[in-house]
Amino acid sequence: MTIRTRFAPSPTGFLHIGGLRTALFCWLYARGRAGRYVLRIEDTDLERSTPEAIQQILDGLAWAGLAHDEGPFYQTQRFDRYREVLDELLAQGRAYRCYCTKEELEQMRNEQIARGQKPRYDGRCRERSAPREGIPPVVRFKNPTEGSVVVNDVVHGPVEFQNRELDDLIIARSDGSPTYNFCVVVDDMDMRITHVIRGDDHLNNTPRQMNMLTALGYTPPVYAHLPMILGPDGTKLSKRHGAVSVLQYRDDGFLPEALLNYLVRLGWSHGDQEVFSIEEMIRLFDIADVNKSAAAFDPEKLAWLNQQHLMRVPLERLIAPLREQLAHLSIDAADDAQLMAIAAVQRERAKTLKEMAANSLFFFRAPERYEAKATRKHVTAEVLRALEALIEDLRAVSDWSAPTLHALLHAQCERHALSLGKIAQPLRLAVSGGTVSPPIDATLAILGKVETLRRVERALSAWRADLFAQANRI
RNA sequence: GUCCCCAUCGUCUAGAGGCCUAGGACACAUCCCUUUCACGGAUGCAACCGGGGUUCGAAUCCCCGUGGGGACGCCA
Numbered sequence: 001m002t003i004r005t006r007f008a009p010s011p012t013g014f015l016h017i018g019g020l021r022t023a024l025f026c027w028l029y030a031r032g033r034a035g036r037y038v039l040r041i042e043d044t045d046l047e048r049s050t051p052e053a054i055q056q057i058l059d060g061l062a063w064a065g066l067a068h069d070e071g072p073f074y075q076t077q078r079f080d081r082y083r084e085v086l087d088e089l090l091a092q093g094r095a096y097r098c099y100c101t102k103e104e105l106e107q108m109r110n111e112q113i114a115r116g117q118k119p120r121y122d123g124r125c126r127e128r129s130a131p132r133e134g135i136p137p138v139v140r141f142k143n144p145t146e147g148s149v150v151v152n153d154v155v156h157g158p159v160e161f162q163n164r165e166l167d168d169l170i171i172a173r174s175d176g177s178p179t180y181n182f183c184v185v186v187d188d189m190d191m192r193i194t195h196v197i198r199g200d201d202h203l204n205n206t207p208r209q210m211n212m213l214t215a216l217g218y219t220p221p222v223y224a225h226l227p228m229i230l231g232p233d234g235t236k237l238s239k240r241h242g243a244v245s246v247l248q249y250r251d252d253g254f255l256p257e258a259l260l261n262y263l264v265r266l267g268w269s270h271g272d273q274e275v276f277s278i279e280e281m282i283r284l285f286d287i288a289d290v291n292k293s294a295a296a297f298d299p300e301k302l303a304w305l306n307q308q309h310l311m312r313v314p315l316e317r318l319i320a321p322l323r324e325q326l327a328h329l330s331i332d333a334a335d336d337a338q339l340m341a342i343a344a345v346q347r348e349r350a351k352t353l354k355e356m357a358a359n360s361l362f363f364f365r366a367p368e369r370y371e372a373k374a375t376r377k378h379v380t381a382e383v384l385r386a387l388e389a390l391i392e393d394l395r396a397v398s399d400w401s402a403p404t405l406h407a408l409l410h411a412q413c414e415r416h417a418l419s420l421g422k423i424a425q426p427l428r429l430a431v432s433g434g435t436v437s438p439p440i441d442a443t444l445a446i447l448g449k450v451e452t453l454r455r456v457e458r459a460l461s462a463w464r465a466d467l468f469a470q471a472n473r474i
Numbered sequence: 475g476u477c478c479c480c481a482u483c484g485u486c487u488a489g490a491g492g493c494c495u496a497g498g499a500c501a502c503a504u505c506c507c508u509u510u511c512a513c514g515g516a517u518g519c520a521a522c523c524g525g526g527g528u529u530c531g532a533a534u535c536c537c538c539g540u541g542g543g544g545a546c547g548c549c550a
Binding site: 008009010012041042043044045047048082102105109112113114115116117118119120138156158160161162163166167169170172173174175177179180181183184199200201202203204205225227230234235236262265266267268269271272273274291292293294295296297298300301302303304305307311346348349350357364374377409412419420421422423424425428434435436437438439440441 | 475477480511549
C-alpha cells in the first residue's frame with residue numbers, strides 16, 4: 001500500500017518552526033518510501049482564518065522546498081461532503097442533535113470543575129426525542145461509554161484512553177458548520193491517509209478521532225505524535241523568542257537546508273552525524289526513530305549548521321540570496337561572477353548570508369575612513385615606504401590574480417624585511433577601512449586592479465599627511 | 475482539578491541490562507595552524523531528577539514521588 005502523509009495547518013497565523021518540522025517529517029517520510037505527501041488547509045474557523053496566512057504558509061513551505069504531491073485541499077470547499085457524512089452518522093444513530101444552550105453547558109462545566117471533575121458533556125440530549133423550540137441544535141458524536149481506545153503511537157508506543165473519560169464532542173455547530181475533529185476524520189478517511197504525523201498536542205484528540213473513524217467503518221491510520229519544540233529558555237515557543245515566521249529565517253540569511261537540517265535533528269538523530277543534505281535526510285529518516293521528549297530551540301546551533309551548509313552548498317546557490325541581502329544594504333550587485341567569487345571567500349567567515357553581505361560591503365563601497373586604532377598600530381613610516389614600493393609593482397601587474405598578487409606581496413616583504421602581516425594589515429585598512437577581510441591577495445583580486453590602486457593611493461596620501469602632521473607636532 | 479505525555483552535560487543528542495571511567499555536536503575556555511577574521515585540528519569544562527524495588531549487575535526494566543508539558547471550546 002502506498003504511504004500517504006499529510007500536513008494540515010490551520011491558516012490562523014504564520015507558519016512557524018514547529019509547523020515546519022511537522023511538515024518536514026511528513027514530507028521526509030513520504031519521500032523516503034515512495035509515498036505521497038498531501039497538503040491540506042484546515043480553514044473551518046472562518047473567524048480566524050485569513051488569505052494572508054494561507055499565502056504565508058504556502059510561501060514558507062515553498063521556500064523550504066517541501067513541495068506537496070497533492071493539494072492544497074481546503075476544508076471550506078468540502079462542506080457538502082462533511083454534511084453528507086454527518087447525515088449518515090445521524091441516520092445511523094451514531095450522532096444526535098443537542099439542544100443544550102451555551103449557558104447550560106457553561107453551568108455544567110462550572111459545577112464539574114467545582115466538584116474537582118474533568119469538565120465534560122454529560123450526554124443529556126442523547127435520548128431526547130423532541131426538539132426544543134427556538135434553539136438551533138448542534139450535532140454531537142455518540143462516543144462509546146465503555147471500554148477503551150488504544151492509540152498505537154509510533155513514537156510513544158501504546159497509549160490507552162478510557163472511553164468514560166471522553167465525552168460526546170460537537171461535530172457540527174448550531175449554524176451547521178462542521179468542527180475540526182470531524183473534518184479531520186472525514187478528510188483523513190477520504191484522502192486515504194495512512195500515516196498521521198502531527199504535534200504532541202493532538203494526542204488527546206486521537207481516541208475521539210479513532211472512535212469516529214471506527215463508527216464510519218474505517219480502519220484508523222497509523223499515528224505518530226511529535227514532541228513539541230520549546231523556546232531556548234525551555235518554555236513554550238512564542239513571538240518573544242524571535243522569529244515567528246519561517247520566512248523570517250530566509251530574510252535573516254539562512255539556507256532552507258540548514259533550517260531543515262536543524263529541525264530534523266530536534267528529536268531525531270543518526271549516529272554522530274550532525275550535517276545532513278536533503279538527500280541524506282530522506283534516505284535516513286524514519287518516524288520510528290523519533291524521540292518522545294520536547295526539545296529546546298537553540299539559535300546558536302542553527303547558526304553553526306547554517307555556516308556548515310554555506311560551506312558545502314554549490315557556490316551558484318549563494319548568488320541569488322547574497323544579491324538579495326546586498327540589495328537590502330542598497331547595493332546593486334549585478335555581476336554573477338563577482339558574487340560567486342565573494343561567496344567563495346566569505347562563506348567560511350559568515351554564519352548567515354545577511355552577515356556575509358554586511359562583511360562584503362566594502363567590495364562595493366570604498367571606505368570613508370580608516371579605523372583609527374588600527375591605523376595607529378599598523379601604519380608607520382617604514383610600512384609606508386614598503387607600500388609605496390608595492391604600489392609600483394601593482395601598477396605593472398597585467399595578470400591581476402590572487403597568486404600573482406601573493407607573489408608580489410611576498411617579494412616586497414622580503415625586500416623590506418617585513419612579515420606578511422605587517423603589509424597585509426595596512427592594505428586591508430586601505431581597501432576596507434578595517435582589519436578584517438578574506439586573505440588579502442584574494443580580496444585585492446576580487447576588488448580589481450583599478451579599484452585597488454585607487455583605494456591604496458588614496459590611503460597612502462591620507463597617511464602621508466597624517467605622519468607629516470604628527471612629526472611636526474612633536 | 476481530571477486525563478494524557480515527558481525526564482542523560484547549559485542546549486541538541488548516543489545509549490534498547492554488563493561494551494559506560496556515560497560517547498558525539500553546539501556554546502564556552504586553552505592551545506595549534508595562520509596574513510587579519512574565520513575555517514580546520516587538539517585539549518579541557520560539563521549530565522543519567524529523587525526514592526524504592528527486580529537482577530550477580532540498571533542510565534537502561536517496574537513502582538512511587540518530584541518537576542515540566544499537553545488536553546479538557548459551538549478554536550484548530
